[in-house]
Amino acid sequence: MGYNRSFAMTNQQSYLIGICGGSGSGKTTFAHKILKHVGAGKVSVLHMDAYYLHEQPREHYTGAGHPNFDHPAAFDWDLLRQHLRALREGAPVQTPVYDFTRNARSGETDEVPATRVVMLEGIFTLFDQTIRDLLDIKCFLQVDSDIRFTRRLHRDVKERGRSLESVIAQYYDTVRPMYQKYLDPQRQYADFVVGEETDVASLILAARLRELLAGTP
Secondary structure, three states: OOOOOOOOOOOOEEEEEEEEEEOOHHHHHHHHHHHHHOOOEEEEEEEEEHHHOOOOOHHHHHOOOOOOOOHHHHEEHHHHHHHHHHHHOOOOOOEEEEEEOOEEEEEEEEEEEEEEEOEEEOOOOOOOHHHHHHHOOOEEEOOOOOHHHHHHHHHHOOOOOOOHHHHHHHHHHHHHHHHHHHHHHHHHHHOEEEEEOOOHHHHHHHHHHHHHHOOOO
């Protein structure tokens, strides 16, 4: 694995890990595997989905008049950068709660504690250079498109109240073209690329994190 900086940090600073990949690639599952191996008290997870804008930019709506949630402009980058800097310096943050059934922020917040390791997972984790520069380890999950689509289909229908037809339409309107244009090119910034089977990769990364944490309070 390659890393973008030395790990000579103060006792208050946190290690920031970026987990990037397309919708349905298993980012959240991968993050929770690492959390399980390292320990919940030492690791917290920041979900990029929480940073969707309350209202999506009209200029990126589809021809059918639907928001494009797979475009980089769909996210609140300023708030995400602010929160990552705070977490890195040892301060907890209040993340927005996004309601996917209404496609809007709920008005509530969730606290993410400033643990010694903070993992940011999302489709554009490696897109922004400022955020890339904050990350200590960057990984990309490369999973076959058929698998990603199937996972997304089950999730959106079961958890987000979507119809089968709407999920399929969104996939062809925005998910697939945005993946090819914006998501897949992020692989070039990753320290390492992980395939569909994430068990071994999560064990290796967790072992590295435990090694880094061994000499810190």
